Amino acid sequence: MSVTRERSGALDVARIRADFPVLERTVGDKPLVYLDSAATSQKPRQVIEAEADFYAHHNANAHRGIYLLAEEATAMYEEARAKLARFIGAPDPACVVFTRGTTESVNLVAYAWARRELREGDEILLTEMEHHSNIVPWQLAARDTGAILRYIPLTDDGLLDLSDLGSLLTERTKLLAVTGMSNSLGTLPPIRELTRAAHAVGALVLVDGAQLVPHVPVDVTELDCDFLTISGHKMLGPTASGGLYAKRELLERMDAFLGGGHMIDEVFHDHATWNVVPYKFEAGTMNIAQEVALGAAIDYLEALGMDNVRAHEIELTGYALERLREVGARIFGPLDPGIRGGAISFWYKDVHPHDLATILNEEGIAIRAGHHCTQLVMRRYGVPATARASFYVYNTVEEVDALVEALAKAEAVFGV
Amino acid sequence: MSVTRERSGALDVARIRADFPVLERTVGDKPLVYLDSAATSQKPRQVIEAEADFYAHHNANAHRGIYLLAEEATAMYEEARAKLARFIGAPDPACVVFTRGTTESVNLVAYAWARRELREGDEILLTEMEHHSNIVPWQLAARDTGAILRYIPLTDDGLLDLSDLGSLLTERTKLLAVTGMSNSLGTLPPIRELTRAAHAVGALVLVDGAQLVPHVPVDVTELDCDFLTISGHKMLGPTASGGLYAKRELLERMDAFLGGGHMIDEVFHDHATWNVVPYKFEAGTMNIAQEVALGAAIDYLEALGMDNVRAHEIELTGYALERLREVGARIFGPLDPGIRGGAISFWYKDVHPHDLATILNEEGIAIRAGHHCTQLVMRRYGVPATARASFYVYNTVEEVDALVEALAKAEAVFGV
Amino acid sequence: MALDDIYKEVILDHYKNPRNKREMPEATLRCSRNNPLCGDEITVFVLTEGEKVQEVAFLGQGCSISQSSASMMTEAVSGRPLEEVHRLIREFRGMMAGDVDPSEEELGDLVALRGVVKYPIRIKCAVLAWDVLQEALEGGTGEATGARPH
Amino acid sequence: MALDDIYKEVILDHYKNPRNKREMPEATLRCSRNNPLCGDEITVFVLTEGEKVQEVAFLGQGCSISQSSASMMTEAVSGRPLEEVHRLIREFRGMMAGDVDPSEEELGDLVALRGVVKYPIRIKCAVLAWDVLQEALEGGTGEATGARPH
Numbered sequence A, B: 001m002s003v004t005r006e007r008s009g010a011l012d013v014a015r016i017r018a019d020f021p022v023l024e025r026t027v028g029d030k031p032l033v034y035l036d037s038a039a040t041s042q043k044p045r046q047v048i049e050a051e052a053d054f055y056a057h058h059n060a061n062a063h064r065g066i067y068l069l070a071e072e073a074t075a076m077y078e079e080a081r082a083k084l085a086r087f088i089g090a091p092d093p094a095c096v097v098f099t100r101g102t103t104e105s106v107n108l109v110a111y112a113w114a115r116r117e118l119r120e121g122d123e124i125l126l127t128e129m130e131h132h133s134n135i136v137p138w139q140l141a142a143r144d145t146g147a148i149l150r151y152i153p154l155t156d157d158g159l160l161d162l163s164d165l166g167s168l169l170t171e172r173t174k175l176l177a178v179t180g181m182s183n184s185l186g187t188l189p190p191i192r193e194l195t196r197a198a199h200a201v202g203a204l205v206l207v208d209g210a211q212l213v214p215h216v217p218v219d220v221t222e223l224d225c226d227f228l229t230i231s232g233h234k235m236l237g238p239t240a241s242g243g244l245y246a247k248r249e250l251l252e253r254m255d256a257f258l259g260g261g262h263m264i265d266e267v268f269h270d271h272a273t274w275n276v277v278p279y280k281f282e283a284g285t286m287n288i289a290q291e292v293a294l295g296a297a298i299d300y301l302e303a304l305g306m307d308n309v310r311a312h313e314i315e316l317t318g319y320a321l322e323r324l325r326e327v328g329a330r331i332f333g334p335l336d337p338g339i340r341g342g343a344i345s346f347w348y349k350d351v352h353p354h355d356l357a358t359i360l361n362e363e364g365i366a367i368r369a370g371h372h373c374t375q376l377v378m379r380r381y382g383v384p385a386t387a388r389a390s391f392y393v394y395n396t397v398e399e400v401d402a403l404v405e406a407l408a409k410a411e412a413v414f415g416v
Numbered sequence C, D: 001m002a003l004d005d006i007y008k009e010v011i012l013d014h015y016k017n018p019r020n021k022r023e024m025p026e027a028t029l030r031c032s033r034n035n036p037l038c039g040d041e042i043t044v045f046v047l048t049e050g051e052k053v054q055e056v057a058f059l060g061q062g063c064s065i066s067q068s069s070a071s072m073m074t075e076a077v078s079g080r081p082l083e084e085v086h087r088l089i090r091e092f093r094g095m096m097a098g099d100v101d102p103s104e105e106e107l108g109d110l111v112a113l114r115g116v117v118k119y120p121i122r123i124k125c126a127v128l129a130w131d132v133l134q135e136a137l138e139g140g141t142g143e144a145t146g147a148r149p150h
């Protein structure tokens, strides 16, 4: 395989690739073709260095010390919050709580909002394309409050089936929790319409932004969602970085979640009072270096321009869908790259996704095989698992070609 | 100030210091004297590089992919778990759940164990020297279950007052949550005796190991505690690294805490089943690179030898206590370095700790001023705050001298 | 690493033509499990008679490794005394852990799965059927704990 | 940075000899707050009369910056129309945010606190009393939300 690393329409991919040390790796004698960015993205040296620089020059606990390092660490940590807030169009950095990622963020809302607000018979509306991280926390909250879960079903081509929305979204609905972009089908649900419909019946809306925020320009004011979750590790940031956006008045009203240092105002033997938001939700020593480095990831993405990031993804996704269909792969999810992201689930002939992933790995190609934490999607389409290729700013058209060519290898092994 | 960086009795501190890039920093024209390791430790280049190396060569999500990077990432992540388990004497890596640190670990137990097990009138026994992170989670759990909090009081010299233990620790007590080492008084409570007494009445014991694990050789089998919390960032590891040790049968019996990807076995519309321990408690993308780098921190500490780490701390603490008392500082906490750690809280004459910290900062000396997340301790000794110096493997006797000399400066400014 | 280390002829044969793949209503033990990572599913049926495993069958879906391992397992253990079956389980696990050099005599076709050791994550696929068999022999049904609404 | 930027004579004087530091039973407004970072505490008492702040007193404990700021504040605002007090609060905050060049005329002794701007974490100490005053004027008492047992 020769990866010529040309300039794509929207991004100078050759230059971008030079920033990602891991892309120099080989698998056996094959260059690494990393097509699993939906699971976690790779990190540019700017991000790796930002985290190392924090430890090497500014390391101290944030919001606790009077000395110079502590002031620097605090300023860097809060600057990262301001960057993340700006990146998603939040009106105020205080609307952003730092967390380990989407899973912690959804659980924060499920504990601190849902368990305080939900009553027996209240409903939470989900969709069948949700990631387990946007299902299981609600099941636990429903178990504890007596609330009921309902699901927006899927059409055969991987879209939300909104034909019966009127009977699913009612005054009983207290929350609609929906993914901004499906990690297994690629689908981009119509968030703006959904928030409008939900607000019309008085329900709040949580958008799972794990896939959306890294790949599409996002403005929470425009989307008008009440909560948005962010996974830093999927947008060039370190593992353990991320956050939760929430409208400020919600954060004020919510119960505490994790108790501990810094989230308090005063602590007495039998009770405690809370710090102001967002600190009320940041208990104990936080992921300081990681959020600082997420700030560097945001700088990187903003320098590329999120419109260009999206345009590059549309280009690669369109090309990949075309080539995969040519060779007879079955695609799960919409076929129009304009209404979907770059996570492409497929079956190639009768080769089980695990076997396919093992065979592709021998060619240096890293794809994901499994249920992608979306077992409801697997059941809906009657498969135990799918193969999934997903793209990000460093992927090339040539890598898509490599993927498609390697499928022939699987065919040879399995004689399908 | 001249720091001659000699070899201390137990550690080759000059060599150690060369591993910590941040120690080359200056504050104005003064070399940095970092005396706030109880808040967070500095990181050696071995740890910084381990995290950077993970991103640069092995980055992938753990436990999810079939391709080479994913296998490497998974193996490294699990190797870190095995190291941490071995470091604390856990019989089995499955007894170690990764978390962001002590605060998340205590909350995990407060949600997944306490809310399932506690009934109205049950008691949780704490001590007045607990960090807020080992108080507030129990207040929240008590609020939700009707359980009652009781406190072991303190003696005037900063020890647990166990004279009335018999009436505090009864069959109503379901949990004793106690710090392994106080972060504001330095005290080392007699954990082994306390676990014996607690188990005798059928109570479980949670040891807050935030300060203990970095500074003292720990063996959970010997301590016989039921839970032990670990903050990676206080033991040379990255922020956002750490864990919870628990006896395996407890982990099995506990409720789920955070719901999401990988902690599940199967997910259906209305319910889900759980993965085996410890994965049942590791929802979503974890702090993978951070735990891997914590593994490097453990390697570093093990190479020094935890007995030597402790011996060095006793040496520095003894010297510092002596010098501080010489110049008339009031010490909060025990005076015998053999029964305490290296976090020394004090007042110097009438200089308020904030003012002292600001003045010492001008001399390059980083100490902490405040309540150290132990407001009950402050109230017990009738002060709004204390100044605190704390030590770790890279600190020298000369740095203690620098601290003591700088106190004269404060005296000059305030004319006390 | 070469692909034919893992995708040996005999594996592909068992995958495409699984042996003893059927419901067994007369089974005395029955256990179902899936691999939560990937959705592979195996149900094992065991007909015991006294201290003997008379017959084993399976149902399931999944990759070539999990399904061929199940198929080969049913052949290897059917008609054996319980004690031998337990030894086989240990031996197979030992081979997959890379600890034990497998004896062709004991494991037969199953030795072909040795190549999977080089693909750590696929080991879970290979041992799934064996986990289920062991749980069945211990009286388990494979029900996991979880969150059910009241 | 030099220490006398922050520890000016006038600050130390107000710290050692605080003005208007007393309980004021006749106060019409009263509010208490602490700085959760460090435990500094300030209670502000305000005696209003119509649109005028007749008198302000405080109680509290803490560092030289928080206590001297409170002391200077009571002198600066006592006897002023509410509107002017609000302008002063804005001006003081502006100075501490580094946005506004303080006018000696308006702020008097308080200008001495300008040096604190270089010590970002101490800014919280300097504005604590002002936060409490503002909350008092808005009718707040300083009660925070929290976890109380039933």
Ligand SMILES: Cc1ncc(COP(=O)(O)O)c(C=O)c1O
Pocket: A261, A283, A284, A285, A286, B038, B039, B100, B101, B102, B103, B104, B131, B133, B134, B179, B181, B182, B183, B208, B210, B211, B231, B232, B373
């Ligand atoms: C004794 C003690 N317990 C708990 C904590 C909280 O630990 P972390 O901030 O790592 O969650 C700390 C550190 O601040 C501590 O010193």
Ligand SMILES: Cc1ncc(COP(=O)(O)O)c(C=O)c1O
Pocket: A038, A039, A100, A101, A102, A103, A104, A131, A133, A134, A179, A181, A182, A183, A208, A210, A211, A231, A232, A233, A373, B261, B283, B284, B285, B286
């Ligand atoms: C759509 C979606 N939601 C939630 C998650 C969970 O995010 P995280 O693993 O960062 O907590 C993921 C990623 O795995 C995802 O793709």
